[in-house]
Amino acid sequence: GIQVEQSPPDLILQEGANSTLRCNFSDSVNNLQWFHQNPWGQLINLFYIPSGTKQNGRLSATTVATERYSLLYISSSQTTDSGVYFCAVASGSARQLTFGSGTQLTVLP
Amino acid sequence: ETGVTQSPTHLIKTRGQQVTLRCSSQSGHNTVSWYQQALGQGPQFIFQYYREEENGRGNFPPRFSGLQFPNYSSELNVNALELDDSALYLCAARPSGKYNEQFFGPGTRLTVL
Numbered sequence: 470g471i472q473v474e475q476s477p478p479d480l481i482l483q484e485g486a487n488s489t490l491r492c493n494f495s496d497s498v499n500n501l502q503w504f505h506q507n508p509w510g511q512l513i514n515l516f517y518i519p520s521g522t523k524q525n526g527r528l529s530a531t532t533v534a535t536e537r538y539s540l541l542y543i544s545s546s547q548t549t550d551s552g553v554y555f556c557a558v559a560s561g562s563a564r565q566l567t568f569g570s571g572t573q574l575t576v577l578p
Numbered sequence: 579e580t581g582v583t584q585s586p587t588h589l590i591k592t593r594g595q596q597v598t599l600r601c602s603s604q605s606g607h608n609t610v611s612w613y614q615q616a617l618g619q620g621p622q623f624i625f626q627y628y629r630e631e632e633n634g635r636g637n638f639p640p641r642f643s644g645l646q647f648p649n650y651s652s653e654l655n656v657n658a659l660e661l662d663d664s665a666l667y668l669c670a671a672r673p674s675g676k677y678n679e680q681f682f683g684p685g686t687r688l689t690v691l
Contacts, residue, residue, distance in 0.1 A: 499678060500678035500679070500680075502679065502680065504682075509684065510615075510666050510668075510684065510685040510687065511682070511684045511685065512621075512668065512682040514580070514679070514681060514682075517678070517679040519678070555620055555621075557620075557621075559678065563634065564609065564611075564626060564634065564672070564678070565611055565623040565626055565634055565636065566611075566613075566621075566623065566670075566680060567623070568620030568621050568622075569620055570619065570620050571620055
C-alpha cells in the first residue's frame, strides 16, 4: 500500500515563529488532507489539497503531486496551534485514508 | 462542526468482553469509515461502508465488524476484546457532494483492562 512519511516528528517554536511541515507519499494520490488533532482527539480538517496551493488565514498548504509531497505552512504561530498535525492520503480506487505518523507541534508563549 | 457525532465518549471494558461504538452523521453522508488510533500513532483504517454494504477493509481481524443504517448512523462492534484494542476509535463520513474529502467525529476512547 501507499506509504506516508511526515517530518519533522517533533517541532518546538516560540509564539510568533513560522514553520513548515512536510508530507512525502509513495504513489499518486486522488486525496490528500491535512488535519490538526486537538488534545481531546478531534481531527480538525485544515485542507483538502490533492494538488495545488490553498490558504486559510495563517495557514497555507501546497501539494506537488508530480513530486509526491505536500507542505503545510504555519505563520505567526500561536499557542493554540499546538497539537499533532497529520497528513493523510488516498490513491487509486481506494477511498480509505492512509495517515502519516504526524508532527507534534508545541508553541511556547 | 463536522456533522459527525460519536457515542460514548469514553468506555472501559475488560478483556474478552464485547463492545459497540456508535456514529451518526448528517443526511447525505452515505459513506462512513472507521479508524483505530493507538496512543502516539496515526489512525489506521478498519473498514468502510457505502449504502449499508462493506466496501473496503483494512488489516483487522473478523472480530471487528460493522453496520451502517439507512438513517446515516453506523456501528462498530468488537468481540473478544484484547488489551491491544485500547485506542481512540474514529468515525469518518464523506458527504455525497464532496467526492473524496472526509470529516471525522470526536472519537470514542476505549480502554480494555
